[in-house]
Amino acid sequence: MSQFIKENNYLDHAATTYVRQEVLEKMLPFFAEKFGNPSSLYDIAQESKNAIEESREICAEILNCSPSEIYFTSGGTESNNMAIKGLLSSNSVDYRVISSSIEHHAVIHPIEQLSKRGVEVVFIDVNKNGLINLESFRKKINKSTKLVSFMYVNNEIGVVQDLRLISKIVKEFQQENDCDIIFHSDAVQAPGKLSLDTEILGVDLMSISGHKIYAPKGIGLLYIRNGIEVHPLISGGGQENQMRSGTENVPYIVAFAEALRLSDIERHENERKMKKLSDLLISTLNDRITDYKLNSSRDNCVPGIINLSFPGYEGESIIIGLNFKGIYVSSGSACSSASLEPSHVLSSMGLTKEESLSSIRVSLGKYNNENHIYDFVNALEAVLSQLASYKK
Numbered sequence: 001m002s003q004f005i006k007e008n009n010y011l012d013h014a015a016t017t018y019v020r021q022e023v024l025e026k027m028l029p030f031f032a033e034k035f036g037n038p039s040s041l042y043d044i045a046q047e048s049k050n051a052i053e054e055s056r057e058i059c060a061e062i063l064n065c066s067p068s069e070i071y072f073t074s075g076g077t078e079s080n081n082m083a084i085k086g087l088l089s090s091n092s093v094d095y096r097v098i099s100s101s102i103e104h105h106a107v108i109h110p111i112e113q114l115s116k117r118g119v120e121v122v123f124i125d126v127n128k129n130g131l132i133n134l135e136s137f138r139k140k141i142n143k144s145t146k147l148v149s150f151m152y153v154n155n156e157i158g159v160v161q162d163l164r165l166i167s168k169i170v171k172e173f174q175q176e177n178d179c180d181i182i183f184h185s186d187a188v189q190a191p192g193k194l195s196l197d198t199e200i201l202g203v204d205l206m207s208i209s210g211h212k213i214y215a216p217k218g219i220g221l222l223y224i225r226n227g228i229e230v231h232p233l234i235s236g237g238g239q240e241n242q243m244r245s246g247t248e249n250v251p252y253i254v255a256f257a258e259a260l261r262l263s264d265i266e267r268h269e270n271e272r273k274m275k276k277l278s279d280l281l282i283s284t285l286n287d288r289i290t291d292y293k294l295n296s297s298r299d300n301c302v303p304g305i306i307n308l309s310f311p312g313y314e315g316e317s318i319i320i321g322l323n324f325k326g327i328y329v330s331s332g333s334a335c336s337s338a339s340l341e342p343s344h345v346l347s348s349m350g351l352t353k354e355e356s357l358s359s360i361r362v363s364l365g366k367y368n369n370e371n372h373i374y375d376f377v378n379a380l381e382a383v384l385s386q387l388a389s390y391k392k
């Protein structure tokens with residue numbers, strides 16, 4: 001564990017995680033010793049190639065798919081772009097894409113780009129808990145629908161969508177209407193928390209990223225079900241079975257597979273721990289800070305992502321106040337945290353602009369413990385009372 005993690009209270013694991021020791025150890029030899037280009041023919045190159053293929057097999061096992069369906073990318077953003085834009089070149093623009101109003105920008109923005117090129121785009125609304133309105137989805141799915149993209153776990157509030165049910169709706173529609181619809185899911189926040197079994201989930205495309213599960217930033221994968229035609233975004237030397245050219249980042253691929261493997265082994269234990277800590281967080285908040293709103297519904301969200309609003313306070317000020325005390329949390333998603341616009345996720349759930357701007361997100365991780373929760377609530381109480389004193 002790094003010195004920083006030992007000495008600070010890092011509660012922003014949905015933004016990113018540090019690289020865990022086992023993962024670091026696994027990747028290190030591939031920087032200076034086993035550095036061969038996997039496309040070359042001599043033995044150190046073959047070592048790199050074998051490491052990539054072993055990593056692909058590890059990932060495939062966890063996703064319950066064939067290794068030939070795993071494509072390594074630079075992370076969630078690239079995988080989402082590949083899934084969404086990669087379909088455009090294989091189809092005319094005369095089709096519909098359906099997604100939800102609470103997707104990450106790495107899904108919303110590529111879809112908006114398709115919309116500018118003439119594709120019809122429909123964003124389905126969510127209820128007050130962040131669950132996609134499936135009745136509205138059923139009404140919007142039609143024969144010209146080519147792509148449905150719904151995220152698995154939301155990064156701001158942790159709400160989990162029922163992918164099995166959604167894929168059932170898609171499949172039934174396809175069968176009744178004899179059409180082809182591709183179901184993609186941005187599952188970047190799901191590893192280590194939920195099953196990634198692509199057969200059970202019924203997804204055709206699925207995006208995953210390494211830096212949410214203690215692997216480095218800049219590595220991830222796109223699962224592409226065999227038979228689905230996705231056009232590459234990057235062409236060149238033809239790596240990743242022509243789908244993603246460029247010399248492979250072997251150390252990161254090895255690290256990612258190890259992190260995914262460990263996160264899958266530890267999934268149930270992790271879930272129990274997150275539940276215990278989030279229950280403690282909420283009960284301590286209830287005892288100590290009464291005027292707050294819990295935006296992550298306990299029944300529909302993963303326990304480790306907890307979104308809270310503090311009416312009358314600015315989320316940004318709370319975050320900075322906590323930062324001074326060595327406590328790290330965020331507002332909404334890290335990508336939008338530099339702006340003072342209300343989160344599109346919280347707005348879609350019906351929160352007012354004020355409620356949204358007063359929100360913070362706490363996301364728990366592997367090394368958090370009960371002391372971190374108590375320290376967080378103590379610090380929060382102090383920050384809120386300090387901010388209240390400025391108002392007087």
Ligand SMILES: Cc1ncc(COP(=O)(O)O)c(C=O)c1O
Nearest residue numbers: 075076077104106155186188209
């Ligand atoms: C749900 C979701 N999708 C996509 C991304 C982007 O992934 P990456 O940072 O690996 O590009 C993130 C990162 O925060 C995310 O939370």
